[in-house]
Amino acid sequence: GENVEQHPSTLSVQEGDSAVIKCTYSDSASNYFPWYKQELGKRPQLIIDIRSNVGEKKDQRIAVTLNKTAKHFSLHITETQPEDSAVYFCAAKSSNDYKLSFGAGTTVTVRA
Amino acid sequence: NAGVTQTPKFRILKIGQSMTLQCTQDMNHNYMYWYRQDPGMGLKLIYYSVGAGITDKGEVPNGYNVSRSTTEDFPLRLELAAPSQTSVYFCASSYYRGQGEQYFGPGTRLTVT
Numbered sequence: 001g002e003n004v005e006q007h008p009s010t011l012s013v014q015e016g017d018s019a020v021i022k023c024t025y026s027d028s029a030s031n032y033f034p035w036y037k038q039e040l041g042k043r044p045q046l047i048i049d050i051r052s053n054v055g056e057k058k059d060q061r062i063a064v065t066l067n068k069t070a071k072h073f074s075l076h077i078t079e080t081q082p083e084d085s086a087v088y089f090c091a092a093k094s095s096n097d098y099k100l101s102f103g104a105g106t107t108v109t110v111r112a
Numbered sequence: 113n114a115g116v117t118q119t120p121k122f123r124i125l126k127i128g129q130s131m132t133l134q135c136t137q138d139m140n141h142n143y144m145y146w147y148r149q150d151p152g153m154g155l156k157l158i159y160y161s162v163g164a165g166i167t168d169k170g171e172v173p174n175g176y177n178v179s180r181s182t183t184e185d186f187p188l189r190l191e192l193a194a195p196s197q198t199s200v201y202f203c204a205s206s207y208y209r210g211q212g213e214q215y216f217g218p219g220t221r222l223t224v225t
Contacts, residue, residue, distance in 0.1 A: 042218075046213040046214070089155065099145065100157075102156075
């Protein structure tokens with residue numbers, strides 16, 4: 001099955017700086033890569049996703065890049081704000097499957 | 113739309129007791145999932161369903177059972193609760209075979225003592 005590794009496990013950034021989280025996946029048939037944000041005590045919510053026919057996608061201050069050859073994808077948050085503090089999960093889905101495989105999560109803390 | 117709803121929000125069980133966690137979605141999604149999230153950890157898939165009457169095991173199915181008699185409901189049954197099942201349980205649903213947003217319920221916090 002698919003195996004997703006996520007790094008780093010914790011990330012502390014100064015407000016206004018950028019944050020980058022990286023994930024690798026094992027199944028070359030994976031074709032869908034979402035990112036979820038989970039605030040403390042809340043449910044995970046989708047913030048951005050990318051499909052395998054696209055190399056990069058942006059939505060305001062967040063962007064995701066995908067390198068299919070290297071089998072890795074990254075989340076970039078620019079101009080970080082205190083409300084960006086949360087746990088971020090990457091995930092991958094194989095074209096042969098119905099379910100997502102999640103990374104272990106990255107706890108992002110934005111220092112004021 | 114209420115989205116995905118879960119009951120109860122909190123529950124304390126004694127070792128060996130059983131209970132059912134309820135999950136309902138009103139978005140007419142075919143795909144539904146149960147995850148558990150241990151403190152400070154990621155999401156582990158317990159069971160999933162691709163439609164009424166069809167269920168399959170995820171990564172950590174031992175100690176749990178599910179059923180899917182309707183599109184809307186996907187209850188998770190815990191038999192003979194053990195302390196290792198202390199966790200937060202999330203139900204989720206999606207429209208298109210897992211590709212596309214998974215909508216999560218608010219979660220059920222379960223403690224087994």
